[in-house]
Amino acid sequence: MEFFNNHTKLFTTAFLFFAILTLFVVIIPAISNQQRNAELPNAVPLSEDARKGKELFIANGCVACHTQQVRNVDMDSRWGSRPGIAADYAGMKRMDIWRNTATLAGTERTGPDLTDVGNRQPSLDWNLVHLYNPRIVVKESIMPAYPWLFEYKTVLSKGDVTVTVPEAFLNGKGGKVVAKKEALQLVAYLQSLKQVELPGESRTPQFLYKREADAADSSGETTAGADGALLYANNCQACHQADGKGLPGAFPPLAGSPVVTGDDLSLYVDIIMNGYDARPEYGAMPGVGTMMGFSAGEVAAIINHERTSWGNGGKQVTTEEVQEILTLLETAN
Known part of the structure; x- marks a missing residue:
């Protein structure tokens, strides 16, 4: 009983048990995972603009509505060519010493998954119009507009990237809509989001629960082949x-x-x-x-x-x- 009455021995022993458990349960497995799950050979690191775009993606709350994870179910096959694997995220680093936010996998899919959006929608023009006001290109969109990423100019400067906006969405503002550097950086990040092709000898994971039935066209008739x-x-x-x-x-x-x-x-x-x-x-x-x-x-x-x-x-x-x-x-x- 003397051990339990001695707070120095009691708390020292508890701390040592906690440290040893942390070492074997958390730290060593994490190091092992990092060594085994190296990034894919064809992975491209983020450019400086894309890195700053990632910060804007976080700052503007985009992760609240968009995931970056292709799950291993057939309904996710529209978001990527294969299910996501650990190696897809192995090259992602902390933002800085205070913030992790390396993997923006997300949990809420109010908007489309963005894992492979750089391949699905690589157009700079479309992405800029979509950021200015999503309703221009997707009438039913509930995504908020980001007009503060743009400015209006009557006289363009060299290097300005203009955005073609229909008159109905200009709200009476004159001049040309010009993308600020923040808009271009955010688009650079979105365009960088691409599933990396697996090495030739690797076995590509297959989606589970895949439906074998042929797709049906809009008239309800069954059609073989592509829809x-x-x-x-x-x-x-x-x-x-x-x-x-x-x-x-x-x-x-x-x-x-x-x-x-x-x-x-x-x-x-x-x-x-x-x-x-x-x-x-x-x-x-x-x-x-x-x-x-x-x-x-x-x-x-x-x-x-x-x-x-x-x-x-x-x-x-x-x-x-x-x-x-x-x-x-x-x-x-």
């Missing part, structure tokens, strides 16, 4: 809109487009795969098809959907026709 309407909604609709009318001065319409309804299939496929930047009145289109790894069947499905929607009456194409053009494009590059 053009779904592919359009996931990869094209954010810019060109659900009605195919685009946004005046920002993103071109596909309804009545001579590219969509025309006979130059090579140009059409090239734009989907490699993007387009030859129209001064519109922002540059990134190479969505290449970034998302579209197959010939998926490209054909998107083309056929666009050629038969919004009053368009273009000729439908086959997977074989698209594959022939893709082979030529690969050879040319």
Whole structure:
């Protein structure tokens, strides 16, 4: 009983037990995990702009609505090409000595997951318009606008990045909308969020509970192969809109487009795969098809959907026709 009555011995012994348990239960396993879960070989470290953009992402509360974790369930397959693994987060570092916030996995998915948003939506123009006012590109969006990341100028300076905003969203303000450096840094962070391809010999994790049934199109009929309407909604609709009318001065319409309804299939496929930047009145289109790894069947499905929607009456194409053009494009590059 003398031991329990001696506070020096009692608290010293308790402290030693606590320290030993912490060492074996927390510290040693954490060091072991860090050594075993190294970042993937193709991982790209954040640029200085992207690092500052991450700080803005945290400061503006974006993590409250957006996760960065692709769970191992089929419903998450739209957010990334594979489920997330520990190595995806191994290269993330503390913000500083006082703040951890290294992994912004989040728990609330009020907005879309951002794990692979750099591939899903790489367009600088779209991201800036979306930050200025999300309702411009997604009418039903409940995301708040961030107008303080932009300024209005009547005389542009060299290097200014202008944002094409429809008149209805300018609220009577004159001049051009110009992105501040904070807006560009935040977009740089968003564009850096990409799932890293696993090394060639690695086995890619598969999504659980995957549905085997063929996708059903909007008419309710079952269609084998790629679903053009779904592919359009996931990869094209954010810019060109659900009605195919685009946004005046920002993103071109596909309804009545001579590219969509025309006979130059090579140009059409090239734009989907490699993007387009030859129209001064519109922002540059990134190479969505290449970034998302579209197959010939998926490209054909998107083309056929666009050629038969919004009053368009273009000729439908086959997977074989698209594959022939893709082979030529690969050879040319």
